Amino acid sequence: MILKRQGEETSEPLKAALYYVKRGIPVFPLHNLENGNCSCMNADCSKPAKHPRALYGIEDATVDENQIRTWWAQWPNANIGIPTGGITGLTAIEINSTEALSNVKTLCGEGYDFESVPRLRTGTGWQCIWKSDLPLKSCLSILDKVDSRGEGGYIVGAPIQDIDSQTYHWEVHLTEHVPNLPRQLRQLIFHHWKEREQQRIERCGGIQGVPETQRERLFQIVYRFRERDVPEAYVRRPILLPTKYGNPPFPEHEALEILRLVYEEYPPGNDLI
Ligand SMILES: [Zn+2]
Numbered sequence: 001m002i003l004k005r006q007g008e009e010t011s012e013p014l015k016a017a018l019y020y021v022k023r024g025i026p027v028f029p030l031h032n033l034e035n036g037n038c039s040c041m042n043a044d045c046s047k048p049a050k051h052p053r054a055l056y057g058i059e060d061a062t063v064d065e066n067q068i069r070t071w072w073a074q075w076p077n078a079n080i081g082i083p084t085g086g087i088t089g090l091t092a093i094e095i096n097s098t099e100a101l102s103n104v105k106t107l108c109g110e111g112y113d114f115e116s117v118p119r120l121r122t123g124t125g126w127q128c129i130w131k132s133d134l135p136l137k138s139c140l141s142i143l144d145k146v147d148s149r150g151e152g153g154y155i156v157g158a159p160i161q162d163i164d165s166q167t168y169h170w171e172v173h174l175t176e177h178v179p180n181l182p183r184q185l186r187q188l189i190f191h192h193w194k195e196r197e198q199q200r201i202e203r204c205g206g207i208q209g210v211p212e213t214q215r216e217r218l219f220q221i222v223y224r225f226r227e228r229d230v231p232e233a234y235v236r237r238p239i240l241l242p243t244k245y246g247n248p249p250f251p252e253h254e255a256l257e258i259l260r261l262v263y264e265e266y267p268p269g270n271d272l273i
Pocket of ligand 1: 039
């Protein structure tokens with residue numbers, strides 16, 4: 001069974017969700033498979049069975065058992081989202097090959113107690129969970145086939161019923177005792193984030209004629225939509241409002257250029273920056 005410590009008792013998603021919250025780890029409900037399709041009913045769903053059910057996603061995450069019971073009574077098969085970043089203080093390192101796993105272990109240094117690090121076996125590799133006192137962004141490719149998930153991100157907790165596999169399980173359980181992120185990994189994430197941020201600012205600067213703060217703000221707004229996988233067509237109207245009523249008004253063609261850039265450059269979901 002997936003959460004061996006509690007045996008069969010934790011085989012249902014509700015019981016697994018309660019396992020997490022009883023250890024002070026907030027969770028929120030994700031969509032799940034229904035008859036082989038994502039329960040969101042969108043035939044083109046880009047994250048089947050792995051995107052939030054509730055309105056605000058990670059911001060809904062809670063340790064309130066009543067809320068957990070209410071959600072899983074409403075959606076008994078909902079998969080479980082566990083936020084990374086400030087809400088939990090957790091950072092997940094996603095590792096997608098055995099070689100990458102070995103590289104991460106090497107980076108942690110000889111003698112590092114890797115077996116004390118909560119480790120989730122996923123369909124494609126592993127997710128190792130650490131604590132971080134500092135807010136860390138999500139970054140792609142901090143090493144070959146290694147990504148990090150931090151602020152604004154989440155992981156899918158076991159058990160999971162998804163379209164690719166049903167093999168998610170904790171090789172080392174997630175409990176209230178999570179070791180701190182090793183300094184080497186933290187520095188690597190910072191380094192990648194800074195590089196990425198620099199590139200983003202440079203692209204942003206390519207749009208002339210609008211004060212930087214307004215541009216930056218609009219970028220962030222469009223990111224939020226992209227993060228939540230809102231179709232581009234739906235975003236046009238809300239972002240064009242400041243072009244009319246902003247102070248000073250924002251040139252419409254430049255707002256549309258920001259929209260185009262963000263949707264071209266970044267995949268949907270929580271892997272941004
Ligand atoms: Zn879906």
